[in-house]
Amino acid sequence: MKLLLIEDNLQLQTSLRRSLERRGMAVALCGDGRLALSAWRAQAPDLVLLDLSLPGLDGLQLLGQARAAGLRTPVIILTARGTVGDRILGLNQGADDYLPKPFDLDELEARVRALVRRTAPSAPSIEPGPEARPRWPDKPDYCGLRVDGESGAVYYGGQPLELPPRELALLRTLLSKPGHAIAKDRLFEQVFPGESEVQYDAIEVVVYRLRKKIAHTPTQIVTLRGLGYLIKAQP
Template identity: 65%
Template sequence: MKLLLIEDDPTMQMTLQRTLGRRQIDVRVCGDGLRALEQWRAHEPEVVALDLSLPGLDGLQVLAQARAAGLRTPVLLLTARGTVGDRIMGLNAGADDYLPKPFDLDELEARLRALRRRSPAQAGLPPAETAHWQVGALHGEPEGAIYLRGQPMELTPRELALLRALMPKPGHAVSKERLFELVFPGQTDVQYEAIEVVVYRLRKKLQDTGVQLVTLRGLGYLLRSTPQAASPLSPAPGKGGAPDGPAAPVPRAP
């Protein structure tokens, strides 16, 4: 795997180059936000690890410029900023995942490899299939925010990851196992049922939008557009879908 590490801390650079290099990851380093796009284009990495605090341009500016320039490489944010708002800004700007500092090196490797597997190039998808998503009043792009009637939705990172997993193929179910991998990449300490919490919270945000998050027992979850006059939380009679609201108390998020 080819990794571009955009990080200005020399100790961090050296540690990650040495440690990840032993794990068959080719790490190229850039320590300046102003040169980051140049290095990005020159090395054509499979994954980018991007620090938010950089000289010249900060990480969010680098990310915004990269996405505007059409660079679709999966991006993992490395951040010491602890607020949820900062992380949401990064994901809505086009990041694919984030990892707060300090982090475990095994988790870093797992997240990097998960992002590489999820990239459009690895999946063999042509650009036309991943350029734009539309489900009813929802639209968005793989590296950008999700919009509802032209306005960006306020989503947590996990809700955003769930929507990104379901929007490319509306009406087609994605298994619970696959969604768990995408929403909680590399997180082996998270209970499997946690995906149900994310589904429940996202479903509430989709109320009255004309877009329905449907549970198909034994198959997984899917998105579909519905007539605005119909209740967005109830499946149409005779369809055989499971009730969308939880029948039991909702488990707490980990």
């Protein structure tokens, strides 16, 4: 497994490289935000570990440029900026995971391996027959939103909403009980099934993104502290 570590702290560079290489990973280094994009292209890594506070070019700007240039390598942000707002900014720029400093090396290794495993191309599979495809409960329209029981797509005004899988799973779950609170842990299970390495607070980022995607509909997602989230008609 080839990693590109973009980090300007020389001590952290050295210790992380040594630790990760002992765990069977090849690690290339870059400590300058201005040079990182070229290094990224040249190294063709399996995964990028990215610090945000870089000389020359901020890590978020670098990530945005990389995604705009078509670099789809999975990225884990490593930074001392640990607020929810910072996580949202990083994930919205195209990061795949976020680990605040200081972090445990065992956790970093687990996240690296899990992310590479999830993003690796899968072997082609046989198309399942109709009986093997999942179905979603048929529900009446809610404020113009309708879940298709066959495909699982969500329609608004007769048109399918273009949503990534996690946001789609969240919206389907909220629409299963409109107007009623759904616990955060149940939503997490539906949005991140079997992904034990994902931080629990990641559901907040998916909610944030979905709110923006359905802002044009007459619905809103409400946060109920200690209870979870619900979808309801806008007043």
